[in-house]
Amino acid sequence: MNITQQVINGLILGSGYALIAIGWTVLLGAARLVNFAHGQLYMLAAFVAWAAMDRLGVSYFIAVPIAVVVLGLVGVLLQIMMLRPVMQQNLTSLMIVTLGFGYVFQGGAARIFGGNPESFKSPLQSAEIRFGDIWFTWQDVVTLAGTLVLFAALWLVVNRTRLGALVRAVAEDPRLAQLFGIDAARIYIGVFVFECAAVALGAGLVAPRSPILASMGFDEVILTFVVVVLGGIGSVGGSLLAGFGLGMFTALFGALVSPAYTTAAAFALLVAVLVMRPRGLGAR
Amino acid sequence: MRNFATPAAFLLAALAYFVPAVSGGAPVIYAACTTIALLAVMSYGADLILSYLGEVSLGHTIFWATGGYAASLLAVNAGWNGWQTAAAAVAVSVVLAAALGLATLRTREFVFSLVTYAAAVVAMEVAFNWSFLGGSDGVVGVPPLQLTLFGVGITGSSNADLWPVAWGLLMLTLLFIHRFRRSRLGTSALMVQMNPDLAQALGVDQRAVRFLVFVASAPISALAGWLYAYQRAYVGPDMFESYFLVLMLTAIVIVGRRLLLGPLIGTALIIVQQTFFSIGGDGDKIVLGAVLAGILLLWPKGLIGVWDALAVRRRSSRPRPSAQIPS
Numbered sequence: 001m002n003i004t005q006q007v008i009n010g011l012i013l014g015s016g017y018a019l020i021a022i023g024w025t026v027l028l029g030a031a032r033l034v035n036f037a038h039g040q041l042y043m044l045a046a047f048v049a050w051a052a053m054d055r056l057g058v059s060y061f062i063a064v065p066i067a068v069v070v071l072g073l074v075g076v077l078l079q080i081m082m083l084r085p086v087m088q089q090n091l092t093s094l095m096i097v098t099l100g101f102g103y104v105f106q107g108g109a110a111r112i113f114g115g116n117p118e119s120f121k122s123p124l125q126s127a128e129i130r131f132g133d134i135w136f137t138w139q140d141v142v143t144l145a146g147t148l149v150l151f152a153a154l155w156l157v158v159n160r161t162r163l164g165a166l167v168r169a170v171a172e173d174p175r176l177a178q179l180f181g182i183d184a185a186r187i188y189i190g191v192f193v194f195e196c197a198a199v200a201l202g203a204g205l206v207a208p209r210s211p212i213l214a215s216m217g218f219d220e221v222i223l224t225f226v227v228v229v230l231g232g233i234g235s236v237g238g239s240l241l242a243g244f245g246l247g248m249f250t251a252l253f254g255a256l257v258s259p260a261y262t263t264a265a266a267f268a269l270l271v272a273v274l275v276m277r278p279r280g281l282g283a284r
Numbered sequence: 285m286r287n288f289a290t291p292a293a294f295l296l297a298a299l300a301y302f303v304p305a306v307s308g309g310a311p312v313i314y315a316a317c318t319t320i321a322l323l324a325v326m327s328y329g330a331d332l333i334l335s336y337l338g339e340v341s342l343g344h345t346i347f348w349a350t351g352g353y354a355a356s357l358l359a360v361n362a363g364w365n366g367w368q369t370a371a372a373a374v375a376v377s378v379v380l381a382a383a384l385g386l387a388t389l390r391t392r393e394f395v396f397s398l399v400t401y402a403a404a405v406v407a408m409e410v411a412f413n414w415s416f417l418g419g420s421d422g423v424v425g426v427p428p429l430q431l432t433l434f435g436v437g438i439t440g441s442s443n444a445d446l447w448p449v450a451w452g453l454l455m456l457t458l459l460f461i462h463r464f465r466r467s468r469l470g471t472s473a474l475m476v477q478m479n480p481d482l483a484q485a486l487g488v489d490q491r492a493v494r495f496l497v498f499v500a501s502a503p504i505s506a507l508a509g510w511l512y513a514y515q516r517a518y519v520g521p522d523m524f525e526s527y528f529l530v531l532m533l534t535a536i537v538i539v540g541r542r543l544l545l546g547p548l549i550g551t552a553l554i555i556v557q558q559t560f561f562s563i564g565g566d567g568d569k570i571v572l573g574a575v576l577a578g579i580l581l582l583w584p585k586g587l588i589g590v591w592d593a594l595a596v597r598r599r600s601s602r603p604r605p606s607a608q609i610p611s
Contacts, residue, residue, distance in 0.1 A: 034397065034436075081577075081581055082581065085584070087579070091393055092334075092339070092340055092393070093584055095340050095394060096340060096533050096580055097576070097577045097581060098577075099526075099533065100573040100575075100578075100580070101573065103526070103569050103571065104573035104574050105529050105573075106566075107565075107570040108566075108570055110569075111564075137573070166450065222405055225398060225401070225402060230396060249409045260409070261409060263405060264406040264410060266403070267402040267405055268406060271402055271403065271406075274387075274398075274399055
């Protein structure tokens with residue numbers, strides 16, 4: 001039992017959780033929209049990148065940007081379709097609508113890409129780094145670095161730019177923001193595109209760890225639920241902390257207690273926190 | 285016209301009993317009708333939450349699976365008959381719903397949905413890993429349903445045998461929903477959803493209402509799962525699959541919320557498509573998901589909203605002798 005190795009695993013896992021969760025948490029914060037198709041968007045991005053490599057023959061470093069762009073376009077389409085209930089803030093309907101979209105993606109991806117597991121390979125995955133009996137891959141390093149860079153950039157945009165101020169204004173009160181001449185519909189579309197693009201980047205960096213499957217959808221990203229809620233709705237810094245915290249928890253729980261019940265334990269933790277703080281840890 | 289709506293709905297549902305016999309009595313017809321009835325009952329459980337509390341429960345697959353596991357485990361391991369397993373399914377689901385209801389007492393909107401979803405994930409993981417519940421293999425070899433009283437009743441496992449049970453369960457569920465809508469709890473739930481401030485002012489205990497409605501909804505889905513175990517003679521972690529969740533929600537919204545026959549007609553439409561007009565498993569997923577999203581985006585009130593819009597147009601094109609208060 002090597003604790004240092006587990007801590008490193010936790011950091012790597014955690015950066016992946018945070019990266020996959022960030023689009024979701026921004027969307028939830030700005031549009032109060034829970035996107036239950038998040039997992040299927042992750043799956044779709046992984047398959048788009050895989051298809052670009054496998055069918056078009058491009059390298060991994062081109063395939064991931066392709067997936068980000070394609071998913072961004074998917075985001076525009078989805079948000080245009082959902083614009084009416086989003087503007088009305090009809091949140092119950094929206095949750096169910098996104099569940100429906102997710103189901104369409106799952107069936108559609110199985111039709112287009114086939115129902116078999118595929119291996120989406122990154123050349124960095126096989127480049128190992130060893131220090132004594134501790135090891136990790138260059139893919140892990142890139143994931144960790146990419147997560148930190150993205151979070152820093154996002155934090156700056158949200159808190160230090162006019163665009164960020166617009167997003168925060170719409171999040172606070174969409175109607176009032178519109179009175180001040182802010183085009184809330186465009187902000188919502190922009191936020192949704194960011195969600196889709198960010199989850200595509202997450203899939204590009206994290207999905208090569210394991211085989212990809214059209215039906216993986218929610219199971220793959222289910223733990224990011226915990227990150228989104230524990231980090232505090234819409235909080236960038238909170239998500240990063242929650243992501244690393246969850247990564248540590250799953251790595252240590254999996255190694256010390258029981259790997260089979262790791263997800264259950266993380267969710268039990270979430271439920272326990274929500275019973276005490278119904279709006280999440282980050283809420284004031 | 286409203287006065288005839290409820291008796292007409294019950295008459296229609298009662299006449300549905302003869303549908304399989306009239307349409308030829310082929311096994312595939314009995315299978316489809318039994319499946320429609322029991323999945324409709326499952327949907328009515330979630331309908332209670334969505335239509336009357338206005339919340340989206342993503343955890344009703346737990347109660348559906350609870351019913352299935354209670355029936356199969358007790359019938360296989362303890363040899364219990366249908367009445368006993370049904371009672372156990374109701375009891376276990378009420379206990380689980382009370383626990384989950386307490387945990388979600390203060391949560392609203394998406395937090396409520398997230399927590400119920402999280403609970404379903406935990407439950408699935410437990411079912412998948414715990415050998416007591418059969419683990420990933422599930423429970424196989426569920427014996428035929430024995431549902432007799434004083435020597436008369438039903439023993440069987442074919443869909444033709446199970447159809448009267450499924451139909452009877454459906455009728456009981458409809459009666460329950462009808463009574464619920466007129467009960468103090470049902471009207472309080474609607475008030476809490478539509479106008480929480482008014483409910484507060486009238487002294488309605490909102491948390492108690494939400495808790496009671498949640499607990500009352502669980503045995504409905506559980507009894508559907510109970511019958512499903514006998515229909516399939518097998519129960520496994522696949523009862524937690526998102527198929528059932530998406531099906532419940534689609535069945536509720538397709539025709540329109542707060543309509544007595546809504547979930548039944550919705551389920552019937554879905555299962556008829558999947559049984560007789562299937563375009564492959566993945567194609568059916570696309571259809572189901574697209575219907576769910578499309579209905580809510582195009583006609584948020586469901587198909588009944590389209591009907592109402594047409595009716596309004598027809599009425600307004602006719603000359604009216606006196607002014608009416610628009611409803």
